[in-house]
Amino acid sequence: MRLLVTGHEGYVGAVLVPMLREAGHEVTGLDLGWFGDCGFPPRPHERAAAEVPALRVxxxxxxxxHCAGFDAVLHLAALSNDPLGNLNPSVTYDINYHAAVRLARAAKTAGVPRFLFSSTCAMYGAGSDDWIDERVSFAPVTPYGESKVLAERRIASLADADFSPVFLRHTTAYGVSPMLRGDLLINNLVAFAVTTGHVVLQGDADSWRPLVHVADIARSYLAVLSTGRDVWHGRAYHVGRSDENHRIADLVHLVCDEVPGAKIEFDDGPHQDSRSYRVDCARISREIPLFQPRWTVAEGVKELAAAYQAEGLRLADFEDRYLRIRRIRRLVAGGVLDLRLRPAGEMP
Incomplete structure (x- = not known):
């Protein structure tokens, strides 16, 4: 297929694009390259997925x-976590909600039959210990989560015989990517364990998090593209494994077990993160059997620790290069982006 992948130079996109090409698809990217010099390992002046043609829009x-001539649009581009979403909530809604809906309409107008939307289980927010499937009511607690809820609802209303959207609600991502994100739970915990020898246990240690490796997220797109539209037309799927829901405390202990010498520190201060949910991933296993996730969190922790150690990662470099919120603030402070996160100068 001819595929347009938005956000192809992001954390998931940099893993997904090579998989798509290996499977024989023709890929065009769409990305402004905000994080183009934040590769892992560091690769100055080299953008991820640079081997594919890209629209700088x-x-x-x-x-x-922009959408004309494609067989599918894979929409990954977004302000992709809660700290970024909280930086300027109105911009979060503009990018994650309004722009996503406009893109879906543009794709439909251009005659693109498939629209794969990168969504999130963060839309469940303050859940409970009960299992959550795709039919459960949303309870977002952040602009990021709410923007995804709004986008899903509006895009779903566009579905018809000629336009098939699907909503891939991935669980909390982790794992090595050429465009590493340091603000993800496991990636961050392992970085602190490797660089400082300790992991800080904050907030409610009994909170639940569902987790999925970035490579398995990428595999979900391949599986959907290889499955008939009639199966997933207008459907939503949790992307992950039901047996990969973990309590925060267990994850911290797991990281310390896998990183020699790492110790737990406890922070009893006030924390605002009220998220807790565990999700059932049975639907995607049942309806999209080509999706076969391969990773466990324990394996991902080992992968991350080995990669960080091989790179000789230092905490200061990790936080400066791989925390998305710091990068965006630096671009704004340097006049590269304005307060609406619009280009205001030349990208470094």
Whole structure:
């Protein structure tokens, strides 16, 4: 297929694009390259997935002409976590909600039959110890989570005989990517364990988190593309494994067990993160059997620790290069982006 992948230079996109190409798909990317010099290992002046043609277009400015001629749009581009979403909530809604809906409409107008939307289980927010399937009511607690809820609802209303959206609600991602994110739970815990010898246990240690490796997220897109539209037309799927729901305390102990010498520190201070949910991933296993996740958190922790140690990672470099919120603030402070996160200068 001819595929347009938005956010192809992001954390998931940098893993997904090589998989798509290996499977024989023709890929065009769409990305402004905000994190182009934040590769892992560091690769100055080299963008991830640079081997594919790319449209340097703000996702808020995409038109149907950009979508013409493609068999599917894979929409990954977004302000992709809660700290970024909280930086400027109105911009979060503009990018994650309004721009996503405009892109879906543009794709439909251009005659693109498949629209794969990167969503999130963060839309469940403050859940409970009960299992959550795709039918459960949403309870987002952040602009990021709410923006994804709104986008899903509006895009779903566009579905018809010629346009099939699908919503891939991935659980909390982790794992090595050429465009590493340091603000993800496991990636961050392992980085602190490797660089400082300790892991800080914050907030409610009994909170639940469902987790999925970034490579398994990428495999979910391949599986959907290889499955008939009639199966997943207008459907939502939890992307992950039901047996990979973990309590925060267990994850911290797991990291310390896998990183020699790492110790737990306890922080009893006030914390605002009220998220707790565990999700049932049975639907995707049942309806998209080509999706076969391969990773466990324990394996991912070992992978991350080995990669960090091989790179000689230092905490200061990790936080400066791989925490998305710091990168965005630096681009704004340097006049590269304005307060609406619009280009205001030349990207470094």
């Amino acid at each position: 703000d996702i808020r400015d995409v038109t149907y002409e």
